[in-house]
Amino acid sequence: MIRVLLAEDQAMVRGALSALLNLESDIEVLGSAADGETAWRELQRLKPDVLVTDIEMPGLTGLELAQRIQRHELPMKVIIVTTFARPGFLRRALDAGVSGYLLKDAPAENLAEALRTVHRGGRAIDPQLALVAWTEADPLNDRERQVLRLAGEGLSAGDIATRLNLSHGTVRNYLSEAIGKLGAGNRIEAFRLARQKGWL
Amino acid sequence: MIRVLLAEDQAMVRGALSALLNLESDIEVLGSAADGETAWRELQRLKPDVLVTDIEMPGLTGLELAQRIQRHELPMKVIIVTTFARPGFLRRALDAGVSGYLLKDAPAENLAEALRTVHRGGRAIDPQLALVAWTEADPLNDRERQVLRLAGEGLSAGDIATRLNLSHGTVRNYLSEAIGKLGAGNRIEAFRLARQKGWL
């Protein structure tokens, strides 16, 4: 019997995935959580064999949850199930020691299959995404990332400078760097590109 | 027996929702489609009582699908199930004659419940969202919408002008108008606001 905890913020999807997994005779859904912090508590209480988690959740993301599990050396496996085919996300997930990374685009049967593979000690990583993740590295440094994130929210260089305690000109230098590295024509395009790759 | 067709692009969610609905003794999932065009064909072939559809799908969106059903006066009901709590989407959905509009944030049991309500001839609209939709109207006109959409992709005023066969200055006028109407400080903020409300 594979004992599973489910973390996913959208209640309807959470319920549906739970129903799906409960159809499998060798899988038992112990419980589910709607956000990262709840998942963390349930994790310690229920001690599942495998955690199946989304990435985008309020509070603590799935990636941060995986990192925390790694840091505390908890014995359970982690499978990420997400909408986002972003190389940067996969990379961070692998760094956090997850055993599986599936896209919600993949057929539903894959999930149970991945659970079994991972429970046996194997890995279940989306193959196309794995390819891309090895060839495309994030070119941005921390400052560029911060600045780009704020620029993407519509802040001006001056606003960003205030937030980060930098000078107006320095912010523009970082933005210019980021735009150049990403091959974009302006901050908006740069932001979109970086977000799409999962580098923010 | 309520006969249902499911349209949802993410295979895993599609499979999970299907599993969920099949647990209900009075509901039968006839089939499912991964995009709008497929759904449209299956709709005519299977003649379900109710179509349950996502909004964001490749090709034809759920909203466009609902409009098409309305135009052809097909006898089935439509329930929209989406991630997006955007007043503009709900408004367009109601204009397209849908009977239900649920958020994926809502508990899973709501879906079956909504199916029964709608099948009986009732409506199932997310209550909070319904409130907002009645009080917030889209202030943008067609040109402003077009211009803002392109601006959000990172195009400059000149680029947008070329695409829309307008002058450089006119595009900036429309952008300025849109920024003013939305109470934003620049095009980026304006774009984010409008998208969040479902006005793009």
Add this chain to the structure above:
DNA sequence: CGGCGCAAGTGACAGCCGTCATGCGGGGTT
């Protein structure tokens, strides 16, 4: 100590952006 590298800052320049007042022509109203 000297030198290197790195994060942050400066200043200047051209071009783009956001705003506003104003103009023009076509379509509809009275």
Add this chain to the structure above:
DNA sequence: AACCCCGCATGACGGCTGTCACTTGCGCCG
């Protein structure tokens, strides 16, 4: 005809943006 509204255009202004060359201060390492 006189009128007004509408979509589009123009031109000018100040501020913001993107780029680049160059400086400053600081920690590190030989």
